[in-house]
Amino acid sequence: MKITKREKNGVTILEVEGKVTIGKGDVVLREAVLQAIGEGPAKLLINLGEVTTIDSSGVGELVSAYTTVTNRGGKLKLVNMPPKVSDILQITQLITVFEVFETEDEAVQSF
Amino acid sequence: MKITKREKNGVTILEVEGKVTIGKGDVVLREAVLQAIGEGPAKLLINLGEVTTIDSSGVGELVSAYTTVTNRGGKLKLVNMPPKVSDILQITQLITVFEVFETEDEAVQSF
Amino acid sequence: MTSTAGRELHLTIGSRFENIELVQAVVDDALREGGATEDARHWIGLALREAVANAIKHGNLQDPEKQVEIQANFAPEEVEIRIDDEGAGFDPQGVVDPLAPENLFRASGRGIFYMRKFMDEVEFESGPSGGTRLRLRKRLVPVTNATNER
Amino acid sequence: MTSTAGRELHLTIGSRFENIELVQAVVDDALREGGATEDARHWIGLALREAVANAIKHGNLQDPEKQVEIQANFAPEEVEIRIDDEGAGFDPQGVVDPLAPENLFRASGRGIFYMRKFMDEVEFESGPSGGTRLRLRKRLVPVTNATNER
Numbered sequence: 001m002k003i004t005k006r007e008k009n010g011v012t013i014l015e016v017e018g019k020v021t022i023g024k025g026d027v028v029l030r031e032a033v034l035q036a037i038g039e040g041p042a043k044l045l046i047n048l049g050e051v052t053t054i055d056s057s058g059v060g061e062l063v064s065a066y067t068t069v070t071n072r073g074g075k076l077k078l079v080n081m082p083p084k085v086s087d088i089l090q091i092t093q094l095i096t097v098f099e100v101f102e103t104e105d106e107a108v109q110s111f
Numbered sequence: 112m113k114i115t116k117r118e119k120n121g122v123t124i125l126e127v128e129g130k131v132t133i134g135k136g137d138v139v140l141r142e143a144v145l146q147a148i149g150e151g152p153a154k155l156l157i158n159l160g161e162v163t164t165i166d167s168s169g170v171g172e173l174v175s176a177y178t179t180v181t182n183r184g185g186k187l188k189l190v191n192m193p194p195k196v197s198d199i200l201q202i203t204q205l206i207t208v209f210e211v212f213e214t215e216d217e218a219v220q221s222f
Numbered sequence: 223m224t225s226t227a228g229r230e231l232h233l234t235i236g237s238r239f240e241n242i243e244l245v246q247a248v249v250d251d252a253l254r255e256g257g258a259t260e261d262a263r264h265w266i267g268l269a270l271r272e273a274v275a276n277a278i279k280h281g282n283l284q285d286p287e288k289q290v291e292i293q294a295n296f297a298p299e300e301v302e303i304r305i306d307d308e309g310a311g312f313d314p315q316g317v318v319d320p321l322a323p324e325n326l327f328r329a330s331g332r333g334i335f336y337m338r339k340f341m342d343e344v345e346f347e348s349g350p351s352g353g354t355r356l357r358l359r360k361r362l363v364p365v366t367n368a369t370n371e372r
Numbered sequence: 373m374t375s376t377a378g379r380e381l382h383l384t385i386g387s388r389f390e391n392i393e394l395v396q397a398v399v400d401d402a403l404r405e406g407g408a409t410e411d412a413r414h415w416i417g418l419a420l421r422e423a424v425a426n427a428i429k430h431g432n433l434q435d436p437e438k439q440v441e442i443q444a445n446f447a448p449e450e451v452e453i454r455i456d457d458e459g460a461g462f463d464p465q466g467v468v469d470p471l472a473p474e475n476l477f478r479a480s481g482r483g484i485f486y487m488r489k490f491m492d493e494v495e496f497e498s499g500p501s502g503g504t505r506l507r508l509r510k511r512l513v514p515v516t517n518a519t520n521e522r
């Protein structure tokens with residue numbers, strides 16, 4: 001599991017690669033999100049394009065990241081979701097909670 | 112396991128790919144050799160470059176091919192042997208039985 | 223298709239999350255060699271991950287000395303996987319609904335729900351040593367022209 | 373390196389050569405997850421293939437109803453694999469030397485010889501049901517300072 005951080009027009013983009021699963025990937029994601037958002041309201045975009053597996057712990061981290069960012073007056077959005085990841089969020093009715101985009105440009109412009 | 116047959120300056124070349132192992136690869140190799148050599152004395156070159164695994168049955172087929180071809184007055188040589196395949200033939204002292212070449216050109220010219 | 227009939231696989235691991243990788247890899251090999259579809263393998267693998275994660279986390283409380291046992295049986299058109307832990311057991315009736323509005327934003331509580339979605343049957347019982355025994359079952363659709371040669 | 377300590381793997385297969393792929397894949401997963409070197413995995417995998425091939429061919433005479441059982445135990449620095457078949461057993465003393473000049477051109481008879489080269493210990497015993505029980509053992513060098521592994 002690997003996360004790369006980039007900036008684009010004031011939006012922080014986290015590119016997530018590999019397994020977002022219990023014991024490792026979930027923790028790495030949590031730390032990357034906390035480090036990326038700092039204290040104030042954040043504009044955070046998570047690119048899930050290279051995620052191979054996500055389990056309920058990984059989903060839990062996405063939800064936590066969403067509530068943390070939102071509670072601080074920021075915005076968290078998702079982009080580039082592989083079909084199997086999208087299925088996972090659909091099943092637990094989270095797909096409607098997140099704003100999800102197909103391309104990074106669309107997503108960045110929406111903030 | 113896959114075998115491709117080619118001709119070069121009167122030498123029949125069998126390119127072997129994958130697993131030369133009991134139950135499948137060994138049988139496929141045997142049939143390819145018998146089909147390639149026909150009745151008379153043959154010039155047969157086996158290219159082992161893409162062999163991933165060989166077991167004692169695969170080794171046995173190489174030895175059988177060697178004796179069959181030699182008994183009919185033909186020649187069987189080997190080329191492009193991966194280090195792990197070469198180790199296997201070394202351990203059972205077969206490496207000295209076969210004429211082994213590094214490149215196909217050298218091998219073809221030697222017939 | 224290679225028949226999976228009569229195949230059994232039994233695996234014992236210490237209670238470390240990293241061992242989930244091994245369990246999934248091994249069961250996935252067996253499913254692939256048996257000609258299961260990519261999709262079936264994916265969802266069974268996810269259910270299995272959730273089950274083993276729960277056994278490690280809630281059952282054995284991550285004590286690496288405590289073991290999780292995985293027993294998989296491959297019938298021609300069904301796979302059954304049994305997961306045993308050495309925990310105190312629990313009552314699955316007490317598990318809350320992750321789709322209830324008050325739970326939607328919780329960081330946990332979706333594992334069993336996912337298992338039920340991915341598998342045909344999910345049964346909890348009390349295991350022989352008092353821990354939880356979980357059975358996962360899924361019917362498999364044979365892939366008629368699967369080439370599982372490498 | 374992930375520790376393999378305490379891991380056990382048990383596999384039952386019908387006597388078909390194609391099942392050798394599964395056995396090798398599964399044990400290879402366990403070795404890889406345990407941090408064994410590429411080389412160690414390769415040679416152990418080959419020895420295991422020879423052992424299971426013999427159990428299927430000479431032990432169970434390729435009767436698909438007869439089973440081969442594989443039990444692998446992963447200690448931190450050693451792997452032990454036990455292979456049981458349902459055959460009539462045999463006397464390993466009677467096995468001929470494949471390096472003897474009169475045997476060099478034989479098409480068979482190299483399997484046990486290879487096993488002995490690839491593993492540290494190869495032991496044949498009579499199994500509980502009268503078949504052959506074969507034990508393969510190999511010490512593992514942790515990946516960090518492995519130099520001349522075979």
Ligand SMILES: Nc1ncnc2c1ncn2[C@@H]1O[C@H](COP(=O)(O)OP(=O)(O)O)[C@@H](O)[C@H]1O
Nearest residue numbers: 276277280281309311312330331332333334354
């Ligand atoms: N093997 C187990 N042993 C004990 N309790 C368990 C076990 N599996 C699940 N549970 C209980 O069921 C609850 C719900 O599990 P689950 O739906 O997987 O969500 P989560 O693991 O995120 O809490 C757990 O919080 C735990 O209390």
Ligand SMILES: Nc1ncnc2c1ncn2[C@@H]1O[C@H](COP(=O)(O)OP(=O)(O)O)[C@@H](O)[C@H]1O
Nearest residue numbers: 426427430431459461462480481482483484504
């Ligand atoms: N599991 C077994 N059950 C019965 N006989 C066996 C078994 N394993 C090996 N043998 C005997 O030992 C001989 C040598 O085996 P091996 O060295 O593997 O060569 P090969 O299998 O090519 O004959 C076999 O031919 C067989 O007679």
